[in-house]
Amino acid sequence: MENKLVMNGPIVLVRGAGEQASGVGWALAKAGFRVVMTEVAKPLMVRWPVCFGTAVAEGKWQVEGIQARRVEDPRACEGVWTAGEIPVLIDPDLEGLPVLNPSVLVDAIMAKRNIGTKRGMAPRTIGLGPGFMAGVDVDVVVETNRGHDMGRLIYSGTAQPNTGIPGVIAGFSKERVVYSPKAGLFKAKRNIGEQVFAGDSLGTVDDGVQAEDVYSAISGVLRGLLRTDTPVAALVKIGDVDPREHEEYCWTISDKARTLGTAVLLEIMEHPLTEVYVLKVNRQ
Structure with a gap:
């Protein structure tokens, strides 16, 4: 039934x-x-x-x-x-x-x-x-x-004022969040749920003149990433790396x-x- x-x-x-x-x-x-x-x-x-x-x-x-x-x-x-x-x-x-x-x-x-x-x-x-x-x-x-x-x-x-600082997860705060370096069109290179390492390129932001790579600062599971071909402004959150490395967290409510x-x-x-x-x- x-x-x-x-x-x-x-x-x-x-x-x-x-x-x-x-x-x-x-x-x-x-x-x-x-x-x-x-x-x-x-x-x-x-x-x-x-x-x-x-x-x-x-x-x-x-x-x-x-x-x-x-x-x-x-x-x-x-x-x-x-x-x-x-x-x-x-x-x-x-x-x-x-x-x-x-x-x-x-x-x-x-x-x-x-x-x-x-x-x-x-x-x-x-x-x-x-x-x-x-x-x-x-x-x-x-x-x-x-x-x-x-x-x-x-x-x-x-409510408490916005601190602008991401919450701490497994000891990491700002390091786990990836931001767009400039305004443009985001192109994803990796998929949510994948293991990534510090220094890996997660995608690019193309402003029509040049495509600039966006890198992960830490190692972990890619818990979030904007969909490819998403237009973004400068300094917008485009990715989230989870150092706890539990892939199942990617598919469930936080x-x-x-x-x-x-x-x-x-x-x-x-x-x-x-x-x-x-x-x-x-x-x-």
Whole structure:
């Protein structure tokens, strides 16, 4: 018998469908919420195998047993939910918001700033990371900085400021992340899941004049790498080398994404849905 995911709960709109947003979408979908995710037309996703946003390019994409499907119109979401899937809509400006009319809106773009989310967009609004003020921009902020407070729910104030320093994994921080040396078109030379060594070329960035190689600074498993033919700006994250050398980590949701997804699910469940529905009706 097919074990199809049942998604018939309240609608939750998740802005963004990258790595951390996908952890949120996955947790909420498993809990039965009707999750819809929005993305830009050409999203930048280093760990694209575990991003529902990959459905933008592929049409559909599965992450840990849950499938996402690109839709062209918000009215198509109901059929996707019935199939036990997450609809992904190319709608960065939320033009489909009046049609979707979500009970909860989660900004998981991880832009380190608020690029347009407002409390009035849904009865309950949640923002991930710095750039949001709880009680002003959104109802709740979720701490995204690694450490003791990661996943903490903030009801007054802001998350910790962006440090610009990648989290430490097996003693490595900045060294494990690969950035574009200039703006141009990225061409991948290696594949996610491969063993790489310090000094290996992972790809090139071509600005139309010259192609410049991009090298790994450490040895490990290539956990993330932008897809080939992706246009990038200068100093954009394009790769992630994991010194722990567990290939299986490349294909599963990270500890951080799971923590953030669990935190958002907890926040929603802590507030009676009847309360959300009453607010929703009153705002219409």
